[in-house]
Amino acid sequence: MWCESRSKARKILQKRVWIAICFYVPAVLGVALWVRHHPATGGVAFGLAAIPALPVIALFVAMGLYLRDESDGFQRDMMIRCMLWGTGALLTTMMFLGFAKMFGWRGDVDQFTEFMVFGVFAAVAKLTYRVQNRVGDDE
């Protein structure tokens, strides 16, 4: 019931996502450690801050390439919906926090909350669509 045959495009996407994650984790940890021991300012700080963002860009490029290459329209549709859920939740959260700060809220949220919001909502959407579109025993 839960088994899905993966298309060639999906397999390539998963490979690319894993490669991006493999770069993302050392990039985040490496930059954090580097800045802790060698405090950076100005252009160097901006350059270091951009490094962990590169795998995230790669992640979205991989998703874009998947949407271009996926020949199964239904699977493409599901991917777009999940990304929309993630993006919608992310923008809503950012806007809410922005207005809350504008109206005097002094609190703060953890770093990388945006990434978590996008990931959690996209994952929940994926799970929901999988349940909605589950297939029974084949006839």
Add this chain to the structure above:
Amino acid sequence: MNNRLRVLRAERGWSQADLAVKLEVSRQSVNAIETGKYDPSLPLAFRIARLFGRRIEEIFVEG
């Protein structure tokens, strides 16, 4: 959009998995089309019509 995919498939004794392989899509896609949750793209509709030797409008009907 309603369709006769399930009937045509059953007439040939194919499972959803068989049809998915022939159409080069996932079984989820076949199931979604059969249950009317998803309307296939025009290229896929043509592939389905060709596979069953029917015209598109003989398989998919407005409704």
